[in-house]
Amino acid sequence: xxxxxxxxxxxxxxxxxxxxxxxxxxxxxxxxxxxxxxxxxxxxxxxxxxxxxxxxxxxxxxxxxxxxxxxxxxxxxxxxxxxxxxxxxxxxxxxxxxxxxxxxxxxxx
Amino acid sequence: xxxxxxxxxxxxxxxxxxxxxxxxxxxxxxxxxxxxxxxxxxxxxxxxxxxxxxxxxxxxxxxxxxxxxxxxxxxxxxxxxxxxxxxxxxxxxxxxxxxxxxxxxxxxxxxxxxxxxxx
Numbered sequence: 176x177x178x179x180x181x182x183x184x185x186x187x188x189x190x191x192x193x194x195x196x197x198x199x200x201x202x203x204x205x206x207x208x209x210x211x212x213x214x215x216x217x218x219x220x221x222x223x224x225x226x227x228x229x230x231x232x233x234x235x236x237x238x239x240x241x242x243x244x245x246x247x248x249x250x251x252x253x254x255x256x257x258x259x260x261x262x263x264x265x266x267x268x269x270x271x272x273x274x275x276x277x278x279x280x281x282x283x284x
Numbered sequence: 285x286x287x288x289x290x291x292x293x294x295x296x297x298x299x300x301x302x303x304x305x306x307x308x309x310x311x312x313x314x315x316x317x318x319x320x321x322x323x324x325x326x327x328x329x330x331x332x333x334x335x336x337x338x339x340x341x342x343x344x345x346x347x348x349x350x351x352x353x354x355x356x357x358x359x360x361x362x363x364x365x366x367x368x369x370x371x372x373x374x375x376x377x378x379x380x381x382x383x384x385x386x387x388x389x390x391x392x393x394x395x396x397x398x399x400x401x402x403x
Contacts, residue, residue: 217377217396218328220285263327271318272379272392274328 181264181275189283194251196278198264199244206267207240209249211260212277218263221249256284286312286388288380290395297368298403304364305398307378312388314380317361319353322375322397334361368402375399 181198188194200207206225210218224231224240224247231238237250247264259282264275287310297303307317316335320328332348334340334355342348350372352364361380365372377397382388 215375215399218394220394265328267392271330271333273330274320277327279325 181262181278183278184276185279185281187281187283188254190254190256192254192282194254194258194280194282196249196262196280197246198248198275199246200264200266200273200275201245202266202268202273204242204266204268207238207247208265208267208272209236209238209247210263210265210274212263213260221262251280254280254282256282258282285391286310286380286382286393288314288378288393288395290376290378290398292398293396294399294401296401296403299369300367302364302366303368303400304362305376305378305400307361307363307380307395309359309380309382309393312380312382312386312393313358313384314361315358315383316381317355318379318381318392319351319361319363320377320379322377328377365400368400370402373400373402 208223209221212218222233222238224238235252240247261277261279263277265272289308291306318333319331321331322328331346332340332342334353336355336358340353355361375397378395379392381392
């Protein structure tokens with residue numbers, strides 16, 4: 176089964192705008208990770224946030240985690256056409272890693 | 285990070301045949317390996333978890349007799365899709381985790397995926 180839901184399911188923005196994607200999960204986690212996947216390709220790891228962290232930055236990425244609401248958000252600032260991809264959150268516990276439904280992001284040049 | 289490879293990267297087979305997909309951890313010991321399946325425009329669904337030397341644990345709804353998993357060594361796991369049918373066509377992704385005390389302790393790394401097309 177999947178870990179949870181992501182919203183929006185699809186997001187279309189203009190280059191230069193910010194993109195915000197949200198993820199909710201069902202069970203308790205040790206950490207939550209965000210991945211990017213280009214069509215038909217493998218996963219690219221973006222960022223990991225631990226359960227005791229609330230916010231983390233990496234370049235143009237900003238991730239927040241609210242364990243009380245079992246939710247996370249990924250913000251991509253100053254988006255580029257090359258950011259067009261599907262983005263997935265994945266919650267990890269002691270046993271395994273489960274993915275959210277994903278958001279398909281399209282950045283128009 | 286560590287490297288996980290999969291072979292083949294893509295395979296086309298006839299309905300009714302069996303297909304084996306290999307997953308290797310190249311620079312760490314994968315005490316636990318995971319197999320995921322991804323249908324077009326959908327997310328990754330966990331199929332099964334295997335610990336080295338033990339039988340795999342399958343997720344609900346995944347047929348263990350159809351998807352045979354072998355994790356006989358710390359660097360290799362195989363997924364065999366038996367008597368494949370067109371509905372088994374999917375992107376299969378493996379993942380590996382070292383649950384001992386190695387350099388990549390408890391981190392999970394993904395293979396590049398194998399695209400299976402059953403005609």
